[in-house]
Amino acid sequence: MYDLFLSEFKRYRTLAVVVCVIHCIVWAVSTKFMPFVVPHPFKMMGITFITLIGGVVFGLASTALHKRKNHWTYLVHRPLSARKIYLALMSAGLLLLFIALSLPFLAAIIFLDLFSNNVIELRHYLMALHLFLMAGCAYFIGVYAILSPIKAGLLAIALMQYLAHAVKANGAFDILVDSAFLLFTFYLARSVFQVNLSLQNIDKPKALLSLIALQPAMLLILMSAPSLYYHLPLKLIGQHPQNSAVDFNATTENGIYFQFRRAEPKTQTQFLLQYSEHDETRSLNRQSRLAEFKSLSQADTEPHFSQQLFLKERKERFALNDVEREAQWIFSHDLGIFVGLNMKSDEIIGYFGREGFFDKTDNVSAAQKFNEIPLIVDMRFIQTSRSIYGVDLINKQVSRKFTLPDTEFYTKNVSFVFDRAILMSNKATYFFDAMDFNHARKALQAEHVIDNPIPNTLYDDVSVSEVFNGFLVQYRSYHFGRYETPGAALVYVQHNGKIETIATHTFETKIKPDFIAYQPFILSPIVMNLIDGTLNKAITFASEPAKGQFYFWQRSLPQHVIVYAFLLMSVSALLTLRLLKRSPMPVQFKWVWVGVNFVLSLPGLLALISLLGWRNSVNRFRTNQDLNLANSQAKLPMHAKEQRHV
Amino acid sequence: MTDYIIETQALTKRFGAKTALNQCELNIPRGGIHAFIGANGAGKSTLFRILLGLEQQTSGSCKILGHDCQALTPELRGRIGYVNEEHTLPLWMNASEVTQMQRNLYPNWRQDIYDSVIGHFDVQPNQKVAQLSRGERAGLNLSIALAQAPDVLILDEPTLGLDVVAKQAFLEALMYTETDINSTIIYCSHQMEEIERVAENLIIMESGEVKYMATPEDFCQRINYWICDLEADLSSIANISKVLSAKYIEGQCHIITVDQDIEEFKSFLEKHGAGDPIIAPINLEKAISSVLSKNHRSPTKVD
Numbered sequence: 001m002y003d004l005f006l007s008e009f010k011r012y013r014t015l016a017v018v019v020c021v022i023h024c025i026v027w028a029v030s031t032k033f034m035p036f037v038v039p040h041p042f043k044m045m046g047i048t049f050i051t052l053i054g055g056v057v058f059g060l061a062s063t064a065l066h067k068r069k070n071h072w073t074y075l076v077h078r079p080l081s082a083r084k085i086y087l088a089l090m091s092a093g094l095l096l097l098f099i100a101l102s103l104p105f106l107a108a109i110i111f112l113d114l115f116s117n118n119v120i121e122l123r124h125y126l127m128a129l130h131l132f133l134m135a136g137c138a139y140f141i142g143v144y145a146i147l148s149p150i151k152a153g154l155l156a157i158a159l160m161q162y163l164a165h166a167v168k169a170n171g172a173f174d175i176l177v178d179s180a181f182l183l184f185t186f187y188l189a190r191s192v193f194q195v196n197l198s199l200q201n202i203d204k205p206k207a208l209l210s211l212i213a214l215q216p217a218m219l220l221i222l223m224s225a226p227s228l229y230y231h232l233p234l235k236l237i238g239q240h241p242q243n244s245a246v247d248f249n250a251t252t253e254n255g256i257y258f259q260f261r262r263a264e265p266k267t268q269t270q271f272l273l274q275y276s277e278h279d280e281t282r283s284l285n286r287q288s289r290l291a292e293f294k295s296l297s298q299a300d301t302e303p304h305f306s307q308q309l310f311l312k313e314r315k316e317r318f319a320l321n322d323v324e325r326e327a328q329w330i331f332s333h334d335l336g337i338f339v340g341l342n343m344k345s346d347e348i349i350g351y352f353g354r355e356g357f358f359d360k361t362d363n364v365s366a367a368q369k370f371n372e373i374p375l376i377v378d379m380r381f382i383q384t385s386r387s388i389y390g391v392d393l394i395n396k397q398v399s400r401k402f403t404l405p406d407t408e409f410y411t412k413n414v415s416f417v418f419d420r421a422i423l424m425s426n427k428a429t430y431f432f433d434a435m436d437f438n439h440a441r442k443a444l445q446a447e448h449v450i451d452n453p454i455p456n457t458l459y460d461d462v463s464v465s466e467v468f469n470g471f472l473v474q475y476r477s478y479h480f481g482r483y484e485t486p487g488a489a490l491v492y493v494q495h496n497g498k499i500e501t502i503a504t505h506t507f508e509t510k511i512k513p514d515f516i517a518y519q520p521f522i523l524s525p526i527v528m529n530l531i532d533g534t535l536n537k538a539i540t541f542a543s544e545p546a547k548g549q550f551y552f553w554q555r556s557l558p559q560h561v562i563v564y565a566f567l568l569m570s571v572s573a574l575l576t577l578r579l580l581k582r583s584p585m586p587v588q589f590k591w592v593w594v595g596v597n598f599v600l601s602l603p604g605l606l607a608l609i610s611l612l613g614w615r616n617s618v619n620r621f622r623t624n625q626d627l628n629l630a631n632s633q634a635k636l637p638m639h640a641k642e643q644r645h646v
Numbered sequence: 647m648t649d650y651i652i653e654t655q656a657l658t659k660r661f662g663a664k665t666a667l668n669q670c671e672l673n674i675p676r677g678g679i680h681a682f683i684g685a686n687g688a689g690k691s692t693l694f695r696i697l698l699g700l701e702q703q704t705s706g707s708c709k710i711l712g713h714d715c716q717a718l719t720p721e722l723r724g725r726i727g728y729v730n731e732e733h734t735l736p737l738w739m740n741a742s743e744v745t746q747m748q749r750n751l752y753p754n755w756r757q758d759i760y761d762s763v764i765g766h767f768d769v770q771p772n773q774k775v776a777q778l779s780r781g782e783r784a785g786l787n788l789s790i791a792l793a794q795a796p797d798v799l800i801l802d803e804p805t806l807g808l809d810v811v812a813k814q815a816f817l818e819a820l821m822y823t824e825t826d827i828n829s830t831i832i833y834c835s836h837q838m839e840e841i842e843r844v845a846e847n848l849i850i851m852e853s854g855e856v857k858y859m860a861t862p863e864d865f866c867q868r869i870n871y872w873i874c875d876l877e878a879d880l881s882s883i884a885n886i887s888k889v890l891s892a893k894y895i896e897g898q899c900h901i902i903t904v905d906q907d908i909e910e911f912k913s914f915l916e917k918h919g920a921g922d923p924i925i926a927p928i929n930l931e932k933a934i935s936s937v938l939s940k941n942h943r944s945p946t947k948v949d
Contacts, residue, residue: 003747011738074734077698079724079751195699196716 001084008092012062019054019100027108036108037118037310037330039318044311047105047131054101055135059142059189062093067146067197076195086193090143090186094136102132117348119330119339126171127309133178140185147192171307218603218610222523226516241511257486257507261476265293265463269472272490276503284467284492284502291465291472296422297413304373307333313373320376322393325349329393335361336369350396354389357396377413385409388423390441399441402430411459418466420447427452429462429473431493453489453501454480470494480506482556484517518561524601525565565601572605573598579612650709651676651798651830652697657706659692659854666692668854669706674830674847679820681845682834685938689854690834694800698728711797724752727796727829731803733787735775741786742771752794759827760793766815781812788819792827800832805840813837817844838931850937857937862930869933870908872901874915874923890936902928902936 027036034040066075066089076085106128113120234240241256260268269288273281304313320329320338327349329338340349351358353368375383382389387403388410404410408425414437415422421437423430423446431448452459453475465472473491480487487506493499510517576597580590597604650673657670667689674680682690695701697710699718708715713722735744749755767785769778778786784804791799801820805813820831821844835841841848841862848865850858858865869890876899888906892899899920903911908925915923 003750007736007739007743007747010743011736070730070732070734073695073698073700073728073730076700077723077726077728079720079753081720084720195718196702198701 001088004088005092008089009095012096016096016099020103023104027104039311039313051101051131051135052138055097055138056142059139060146063143063146082195086190093139097135097139098132101135102128105131117341117346119332121334123171123307123310123333126175127311130174130178130309133182137181137185140189143189144192170305171309174309218606219524222603223520230516256509256511258511272488272503272505275505278502287467293463293465294417296415296424296462321379337364352398356398381414388414397441400443402444417464448493450491450493450499453491514561522565522568524603526599569598569601572601575605576608649675653709655707657708658704660704666854670856672856676830677828678846679831679833679844680847680849681841682849683934684851688851690851694802725797727791727794727799729787729791729801729804731806733783735787737776740772740774741769744775748790754795756793756795760789763789763792763819766819781808784808784816795827796829798830802834805837842930866930866933868905869928870903871926871928872923873926874899874920876920878918
């Protein structure tokens with residue numbers, strides 16, 4: 001087995017080394033523009049792309065070369081079991097991928113760790129491991145796609161989406177998920193690696209795994225299908241609901257939320273004031289025509305995790321820049337404090353934690369450490385989930401500005417509008433005097449505390465306008481009243497401290513028909529929503545709630561949508577039963593398939609059809625007979641008749 | 647233990663509408679060199695692939711070394727050698743590395759046989775396989791295959807594309823080893839002079855069936871080559887089931903028959919006005935080509 005491993009390794013080692021060198025050169029050049037350790041979405045995207053494509057292409061190409069007729073015979077006809085041959089090839093493949101794709105990355109990290117003062121921690125090393133495991137998964141998918149009779153097997157690459165972007169957690173969790181995927185894809189490829197490649201069929205549990213692997217891709221295809229049969233045709237004939245957005249005005253009745261969102265802020269305010277019975281409504285309406293409107297921060301506030309893979313960090317959380325002193329204050333996940341680094345001399349210039357600056361890390365107290373990954377705002381504030389600190393890099397001072405009550409957490413970054421600093425939590429909006437907020441080195445009291453009009457964790461947007469007696473704050477959400485029911489509220493904050501919700505409106509009319517709007521749920525109610533809720537969102541689409549917000553059982557869906565979903569699940573199960581009716585597989589296994597496709601619904605059925613082959617499936621539906629069997633039986637007598645003897 | 651190294655019963659293999667092997671019955675005894683002959687598409691390679699467990703038969707049974715071909719263990723695979731026409735070897739390795747790999751894999755490795763066979767070819771140990779000529783690669787492949795001391799060695803057109811010298815070296819190496827380790831060799835080739843030289847047993851395949859299995863001498867005895875003066879429509883003679891071919895060459899009628907009683911056919915010819923029919927000697931190549939071309943597909947004539 002070792003000899004075969006060595007042989008396979010020798011076959012591609014030059015190529016691997018060449019790719020490794022190119023990779024190193026690319027890193028060296030790119031570091032001139034952006035330091036290696038700075039996370040950036042493009043960097044993450046580029047590395048992911050190279051890793052996935054590299055893995056898949058290598059899997060496809062190396063296996064295709066082995067699969068050639070005589071080469072396959074040479075490979076498998078030896079005194080080694082198929083399992084050992086597979087292990088030898090795959091081990092060599094993984095080692096080569098490591099050299100070509102992961103080693104340069106790892107070498108750069110080790111170099112920086114050993115020869116610089118950069119903050120290099122476990123999360124950097126885990127990133128290298130993550131890339132290697134992803135490349136391995138992609139490689140196994142490539143092997144699977146070539147050896148499997150189902151060429152659609154390559155679509156299983158859609159699974160990698162989760163590995164690359166969707167999992168946002170501690171780095172160790174990423175590695176755990178990666179490892180699980182690696183084992184899954186390893187087994188998937190092993191299941192099709194057989195001496196006799198023509199023996200592969202669907203009548204084995206391995207096909208079940210294939211189906212699970214294909215299912216997300218099928219779901220993606222189905223989800224994008226409305227563009228073809230709904231959006232594009234309506235756009236072409238000018239009847240698409242989005243075209244009517246321009247018609248929305250302050251007096252529109254039964255408006256659509258989509259139109260409302262697209263309208264100008266003053267129109268939005270005037271529209272909401274229609275529903276107000278406040279004494280000053282007319283005055284506010286007049287003022288709003290001339291008022292200035294400002295949105296609160298839309299910046300990302302999603303929680304980050306200790307030892308999160310460094311390229312999955314947001315750049316905004318990476319470092320506090322001190323341009324004057326050419327220094328960067330980088331947050332160390334290990335220490336829980338910021339480390340100051342002179343970018344020119346590579347010298348450490350100090351540290352700071354929650355209570356101030358210090359020179360050495362010998363005795364960092366728990367009180368000094370940030371116990372979560374903080375967010376850097378405007379290069380002068382540090383915001384954690386419940387507290388916000390001001391950082392004065394010149395005078396080397398840190399001051400805690402404000403801390404939320406225990407049950408609250410920030411949902412937006414601090415915003416500075418109309419001489420006010422505004423903080424927003426899951427329960428309330430806090431107004432501070434901007435001058436105090438910027439300069440006072442003490443804990444502050446909020447000038448106004450506005451309870452959220454609807455107890456909602458995430459508002460899509462909150463805007464503020466200044467009027468004569470105070471402020472108008474407008475809250476908007478897709479899930480204002482309940483799930484999938486958008487709405488907005490207008491809160492009047494007066495200078496005298498009086499706070500009133502003067503108007504609310506929910507939009508019952510939807511822009512899209514239910515079968516389009518709720519399609520992800522209808523198509524695959526269980527899988528789609530479990531993945532969405534558990535592994536966070538891999539696919540962004542506006543009508544879905546924010547990640548992890550709702551599982552399917554938590555959503556208040558219209559009854560007919562649930563009926564549609566149930567019908568589709570039932571139809572998928574019945575068609576599966578029909579497809580497999582004459583299959584020689586054991587009855588129990590047929591029922592497993594039926595059960596699985598009831599759960600997976602239409603994407604599951606499509607995956608099964610691609611497993612069986614489209615022509616074969618159509619034939620089974622039409623004639624209840626296997627295509628290959630039908631052909632061979634039909635042709636047999638003709639051959640017997642044609643047979644000639646000497 | 648069975649006396650046959652390869653046994654098939656009603657072996658049939660279909661690829662969709664095409665039948666590659668049709669109720670193939672074959673029993674190959676242990677020892678000796680057995681030559682497989684057949685036109686392209688006769689089913690030889692398909693049979694080999696089934697024998698090696700790389701394809702599954704549609705019906706019938708197929709055994710090699712007394713075991714079901716679909717359940718070959720690694721140990722059994724170690725007793726079956728296979729050399730294909732491309733002489734597939736890892737091109738990126740050098741000869742000594744390839745040899746070392748095979749030596750580690752095969753417990754019965756015979757270094758003496760390897761050294762002896764490779765001596766027929768100019769292969770340097772540190773030469774990359776990719777740098778070897780086709781003949782040298784064939785030699786290296788044969789050396790490795792024989793050094794594994796297999797119970798059965800399948801050679802699928804091993805001399806295809808080799809020049810005369812390389813072919814000569816290959817055949818000499820093959821024949822020498824056959825007497826030393828007593829492997830059963832299955833030799834598939836379209837080169838009749840090779841077959842004539844090495845084969846102890848002929849297996850002629852046609853349209854997925856085994857048509858003949860006999861020693862070359864026995865086979866030639868069953869074929870008669872008649873030459874006579876005959877002025878008649880040859881198409882009626884050619885349609886007789888035991889006549890393989892009938893044609894005029896330089897004014898004389900040349901007829902080849904198989905399993906045809908000599909006296910009976912002589913009287914038949916004389917009855918049709920043939921003058922002085924004689925039986926000429928026929929070589930193996932002509933005999934085999936007559937058999938194979940009998941049912942060879944030809945375009946339908948359009949008047």
